[in-house]
Amino acid sequence: MWDWEYAFSIMPQLLEALQITIIATILGFLLACILGLLLAFARRSKFKPLSLVTGGVVEFVRSTPLLAQLYFIFYVLPQCGITLSPLSAGVIGLGLHYSTYLSEVYRAGIDAVPRGQWEAATALNLSRTRTWVSIILPQAIPPVVPVMGNYFIGMFKDTPLLSAITLVEVLQAAKIIGSRTFQYIEPITIVGLMFLVLSYVSSLGIRRLEARLNRW
Amino acid sequence: MNSKGVVVIEAAQLNQYADISAVEDKPIIRYQKVSKSFGDLKVLRDIDLDIAPGEVVAVIGSSGSGKTTLARMLMTLEQPTSGVIMVDGEPLWHKEVNGELVPADEKHIRRVRSKIGMVFQQFNLFPHMTILRNVTEAPIHVLGISRAEAKEKAIAMLNKVGLGNKLDVFPAQLSGGQQQRVAIARALVMRPKVMLCDEVTSALDPELVGEVLEVLKEIAAEGETTMLLITHEMGFARDVADRIIFIDKGRIVEQGPPRAILGNPRNPRTCEFLSRFRQQWISKN
Ligand SMILES: Nc1ncnc2c1ncn2[C@@H]1O[C@H](COP(=O)(O)OP(=O)(O)O)[C@@H](O)[C@H]1O
Ligand SMILES: [Mg+2]
Numbered sequence: 172m173w174d175w176e177y178a179f180s181i182m183p184q185l186l187e188a189l190q191i192t193i194i195a196t197i198l199g200f201l202l203a204c205i206l207g208l209l210l211a212f213a214r215r216s217k218f219k220p221l222s223l224v225t226g227g228v229v230e231f232v233r234s235t236p237l238l239a240q241l242y243f244i245f246y247v248l249p250q251c252g253i254t255l256s257p258l259s260a261g262v263i264g265l266g267l268h269y270s271t272y273l274s275e276v277y278r279a280g281i282d283a284v285p286r287g288q289w290e291a292a293t294a295l296n297l298s299r300t301r302t303w304v305s306i307i308l309p310q311a312i313p314p315v316v317p318v319m320g321n322y323f324i325g326m327f328k329d330t331p332l333l334s335a336i337t338l339v340e341v342l343q344a345a346k347i348i349g350s351r352t353f354q355y356i357e358p359i360t361i362v363g364l365m366f367l368v369l370s371y372v373s374s375l376g377i378r379r380l381e382a383r384l385n386r387w
Numbered sequence: 388m389n390s391k392g393v394v395v396i397e398a399a400q401l402n403q404y405a406d407i408s409a410v411e412d413k414p415i416i417r418y419q420k421v422s423k424s425f426g427d428l429k430v431l432r433d434i435d436l437d438i439a440p441g442e443v444v445a446v447i448g449s450s451g452s453g454k455t456t457l458a459r460m461l462m463t464l465e466q467p468t469s470g471v472i473m474v475d476g477e478p479l480w481h482k483e484v485n486g487e488l489v490p491a492d493e494k495h496i497r498r499v500r501s502k503i504g505m506v507f508q509q510f511n512l513f514p515h516m517t518i519l520r521n522v523t524e525a526p527i528h529v530l531g532i533s534r535a536e537a538k539e540k541a542i543a544m545l546n547k548v549g550l551g552n553k554l555d556v557f558p559a560q561l562s563g564g565q566q567q568r569v570a571i572a573r574a575l576v577m578r579p580k581v582m583l584c585d586e587v588t589s590a591l592d593p594e595l596v597g598e599v600l601e602v603l604k605e606i607a608a609e610g611e612t613t614m615l616l617i618t619h620e621m622g623f624a625r626d627v628a629d630r631i632i633f634i635d636k637g638r639i640v641e642q643g644p645p646r647a648i649l650g651n652p653r654n655p656r657t658c659e660f661l662s663r664f665r666q667q668w669i670s671k672n
Contacts, residue, residue, distance in 0.1 A: 290464050291511035295525035295577060296501050305524060309515050 178357040181348050185358065188344030189365055195261050195340065196327045202266025203326070204319070207273030214278060232271045238332055240264050245336035257338035261330075269326050276318050280311035313384035320377030324370050341365060413476065415440045415502075415580060415613050416461065421470030423456050423637075430456050431637045434470070440580070443607045443614045445624035445645070448634035449660055454617045457634070458583045461615070462505045463496055474499050475580065501529070504579030508586045510566045512558040512573070518545065519554040522573045530577070544572040548602050564595030568602055575606065581613045582606070588620060596620070603627065621664065625649055633657045 213225040232240070245260040255263065284307050292302040334343035345358035414437035423431040431453045438444055446454050459465040461472060463479065471488065472479045479499045481488035491499075513521050522541035526532050532540075545551045548568035550561075558566050567587055574582060584603065588596040600623050607614055607627040618624050624631055624645060631648040633641045633656070641654040652658045 285511075287507060287509055287511035288513065290462075291507065291513070293464060293500075294462055294503075294505040294507075294574065296497060296529045297525060298497075298528070301528045305516075305528070306513055310513075313515075 172356070174354065174357060177352070177354060178361060181358055182361070184348060185341060185344055185361055185365070188339055188341040191258065191338065192327070192330045192340040192342075193369075195258060195265065195330050195333060195338070196323070198262040199265030199269065200323050200326055202262060203269035203273050203322070206266060206270035208277055210270055210274035211277035211281065214274065215281070229271045229274060232268060237264065237268045237329060238335055240268055241332060241336050257333065257336050260336055261333040261338050264336075265326055265329065265333075269322055272322055273319060276315050276322070277311065280315040281307060283314065284310045313381070316381045316384060317377060320374065320381075323377070324373055327370065327373065328366065412439045414438055414473070415442075415475050416615075417473040418457075419471045419473065421460065421467050421472060423453070423460060423465065424468045429637060431460075434637075434639060436632070436639065438581075438613060438615065440613055441610050443616065443627055443629050445628035445631045446615065446617045446634060447619070447621070447624060447631060447648075447660070449663075452634045453637040454634055455585055458505065458585050458615060458617060461581070462503055462583055463500050474502055501577070502580040503583065504574035504577055504581070505583040505585070506567070506570050506574050506587050508589050510558070510563070510570045510590070512566055512570055514558050517555050517557060518550065518561070518569050521558070521569060522576050525573070525577055540576055541572070544576045545569070547575075547605075548572045549598070562595060563591045564598045567591065567599045571599070571602055571606075575612075579612065581615065583615045583617075585617045586619065588618075619664075621649060621661075633660065635660070 210225055210229060214222050214229070216222045216225075241261065241264040244255065244264050245257065248255065248260075288306055288310065289302065292306045297306065330340050331342040333340050334346075339347070341362050342359075345362040346355075348358045349355035416436070416438040418434045418436040421431060421434040422429065434457065446457065448454050456465055460467050461474075461479070467480060471481060477499055478488055478491070479496065480491055482491040482495050483489075513524070516524065519538065519541055522545060523534070523537040526537040526540060527534060530537075542551055542554065545554065548571055550565060550568055550572070553561065553565065553569075558569065561569065571587075587603070588599050591599065600620065603614075603616070604623075604627050606612055614627075616624070616628065626645075628645050630642060631645050632639055633648060633652075633654070635656045641648060641652060641657045648657065649661065652661055
């Protein structure tokens, strides 16, 4: 049933593909963090058209499937002259999709900062940028780190969708190996365990980060 | 009225006021017919008030009478519905363009606002920063002085409020009275010409009120800073204030030297407020 020798022999290939999965997740998440913050700012803008349009975009991206967005980026954009590698398209798709969720997370964190903090910043005549950088974000983000971490793990588990735009991430690699040898159980099981271990390690990391950020 | 709903006032009208005051000490703060509404609720009505440089003014009045709003407009936390507030001869919320007062931009407001500082009822310290950083943040990023110099000034100021030994702790590790003294140091290190204190002891346990009032008394005694103190501590008001203002339902109904207001109030509303206050004070103690 389970062939250890076979299992070991396919490890190098799977680990290589796992690197692609990890790279896509980390880059996608970084993009989502930055874009999410920009969306949160745009949403709060006093310039009404900007905040309304942003709200609409966020709602649209959230309520359409990630897979459809990936297809759009990879197969439709080239018709407009924008051709992306599978990895770039995947990172952009993941980043864009998750940025809409993260923008809501940021918003909740920002809204939870007491009004008195803004007022103290005004009374000290701090500039708007300085108020955000020194006063608001350092208080808004630590409490939402656990939620952000959940989205990180969620994105990690969504990476197999990138196989739909021809990216050979780890699950797709397992499938290819399986179809070559007609032995699926080892590659698929190993990939499942890889996801399990990495998700667990990530959640431990997030918890440690959370503890470090909340020391005051 | 212009598009933003702010009354545009002829500059000539303002200069009239300025001429009168030129005879005496020029006021550092001047409220001219200032009103404030929240929706339909009129909170302040036609407030006229001059405060001289170095003067210590205590504001008293029952809860909801508009005291906090009066101070918050001067700190630019609340925009007046109408009227003009002058700070050191300049309009705070307005700018003069072609002889007319128009709503000021952020740059103008920031410049004028630098003359004002405020201490809040709930302290509003930055909880994620050490005490030292709470006090150095604004000097470094607003005044643009070096970190070393900011630290030196902050330590001197924290020593003054008796907390020079708490530089590296976080606000949550301090008592309410200590936190409020840090907040005072944080405001003072910016060298504001005018300090606003809004019921700075109301959130404190009774045994911690004294230490905060002592610090304020000291600052008042130095006579360098103009102070607007909103307070329910009548003894404190009597001791430090040059003038007491009684506000009732959004109007200044009586003002004068502490002895006159507290000892011999003329307005029936003031009498009522003070007698109610004494009863509460007696029943509390
Ligand atoms: N932001 C606001 N929105 C609506 N009403 C307000 C606001 N701030 C204050 N008020 C109302 O204005 C009145 C005066 O408030 P305030 O200036 O805080 O009085 P005081 O400090 O004398 O207790 C109160 O009735 C209060 O409820
Ligand atoms: Mg008040």
